[in-house]
Amino acid sequence: MPDNEALWLPAKGAAFRRGPAPYTRPKANEIVVRHRAVAVNPVDRMIPAIGGLILPWLRYPAILGSDVAGDVVEVGSAVTRFKVGDRVLGHAVGVEKARNAPSEGAFQLFTVLLDHMATPIPQTVTYEQACVLPLGLSTAACGLFQSDLLALRWPTAPGSGGGETVIVWGASTSVGSNAIQLAVAAGYRVIATASPHNFAHATRLGASAVFDYRSPTVVRDIASRLQGDRVAGALAIGVGSTGPCMEILGTLPGRRFVAVASPPIAFDTVPSGRGRLIGLARVLPRMAGATLALRRQAKRLGVQTRMIWGGALLGNEIGPMIYRDFLERALAEGRYLAAPEPLVVGEGLDQVPEALEQQRRGVSARKLVVRL
Numbered sequence: 001m002p003d004n005e006a007l008w009l010p011a012k013g014a015a016f017r018r019g020p021a022p023y024t025r026p027k028a029n030e031i032v033v034r035h036r037a038v039a040v041n042p043v044d045r046m047i048p049a050i051g052g053l054i055l056p057w058l059r060y061p062a063i064l065g066s067d068v069a070g071d072v073v074e075v076g077s078a079v080t081r082f083k084v085g086d087r088v089l090g091h092a093v094g095v096e097k098a099r100n101a102p103s104e105g106a107f108q109l110f111t112v113l114l115d116h117m118a119t120p121i122p123q124t125v126t127y128e129q130a131c132v133l134p135l136g137l138s139t140a141a142c143g144l145f146q147s148d149l150l151a152l153r154w155p156t157a158p159g160s161g162g163g164e165t166v167i168v169w170g171a172s173t174s175v176g177s178n179a180i181q182l183a184v185a186a187g188y189r190v191i192a193t194a195s196p197h198n199f200a201h202a203t204r205l206g207a208s209a210v211f212d213y214r215s216p217t218v219v220r221d222i223a224s225r226l227q228g229d230r231v232a233g234a235l236a237i238g239v240g241s242t243g244p245c246m247e248i249l250g251t252l253p254g255r256r257f258v259a260v261a262s263p264p265i266a267f268d269t270v271p272s273g274r275g276r277l278i279g280l281a282r283v284l285p286r287m288a289g290a291t292l293a294l295r296r297q298a299k300r301l302g303v304q305t306r307m308i309w310g311g312a313l314l315g316n317e318i319g320p321m322i323y324r325d326f327l328e329r330a331l332a333e334g335r336y337l338a339a340p341e342p343l344v345v346g347e348g349l350d351q352v353p354e355a356l357e358q359q360r361r362g363v364s365a366r367k368l369v370v371r372l
Helices: 042-054 134-145 174-185 196-204 218-225 242-249 276-301 318-332 349-361
Strands: 004-009 017-021 030-039 067-075 087-091 110-114 118-120 165-169 189-194 209-212 231-236 257-260 304-307 341-347 366-371
Touching: 004 042, 004 349, 030 087, 042 276, 042 349, 067 110, 067 134, 087 110, 087 134, 118 318, 134 174, 134 231, 134 257, 134 318, 165 174, 165 242, 174 189, 174 196, 174 231, 189 196, 189 218, 196 209, 209 218, 218 242, 231 242, 242 257, 242 276, 276 304, 341 349, 349 366
Parallel strands: 165 189, 165 231, 189 209, 231 257, 257 304, 341 366
Antiparallel strands: 004 017, 030 067, 030 110, 030 366, 067 087, 087 118
8 A cells, every 4th residue: 555644633732743644545435635735724723723612523633634636546436436547626524523534634645535525627727726726615615505504506507696696705715716706607796805906816706896805984885886786695704704794784685694704803823732721711702702792793783694614515415516516617617717826835744834834924815735
């Protein structure tokens, strides 16, 4: 069997450590992929500090990471979509409660993927471009299409969104970049927010209009722009995004529902390791206060909110719809873009912590990628 190597998280609050890892053969509906590139997400840097809160089920030592692109090296007995040698991207789900397996984490050389959570990569797309998609795509798809969230028409369905508009707050993020494209593909108009230097990014992905989220009049400006339109809801991405989305929807006809992709406060001040408990003691009361304030605001405005869980689609109909029925053809035809653009930090598993640190310092309309 091939030699595998991983970036392990040995325990809660521990530092990452590179070391050998077992090579795991696929079960019937799984494939094994040799990675050529992986991307990092905010949740990957949050887990060492607050993993006990957001993933209480996670067993340690663990292998984190969700975004992979590489080559199929083995297929399960029931797999018909893929063969050895295929270039694929996939959402690795090793930290999900239903899986909870190091063999299915992304930060290693070989990962087991569920075949309905992977898609062939067209020749026009590089590994580095492909690996920016999975978790951002999955999170956007859950928020837009799950029946307990915005419940929009699927992009695989004929017809249009009925002339409705979706608000995407945070267009330059990974989730936002995918949400714009998915909503447009499903036949909806998109009104987005971003920094002015990212307006072109949002427009290129299909947004009909883009507003500066820092503008003191942004809520009023968007609400004015949407007068006369029927709104299908909003997707709120980024700290501080839920409140403005609720204020906008509270003035408009249509569905008053906000699918929330981010907590109301940031946890970046909570370190992993020493000082973690003190950091949590400072942040958690603020979290509770901000959550209570949002609940009161929602009640006042008559707006519903629900948090998105980006891995939920592995166990419902949205996963196969996106990764099996929609994405392959959309990428091959060029009507869906791998966005945001990749920014390669380096090569090798040792570069993953550097990518996470660079992400903590801030990145705009790019996703940080490590070649393997």
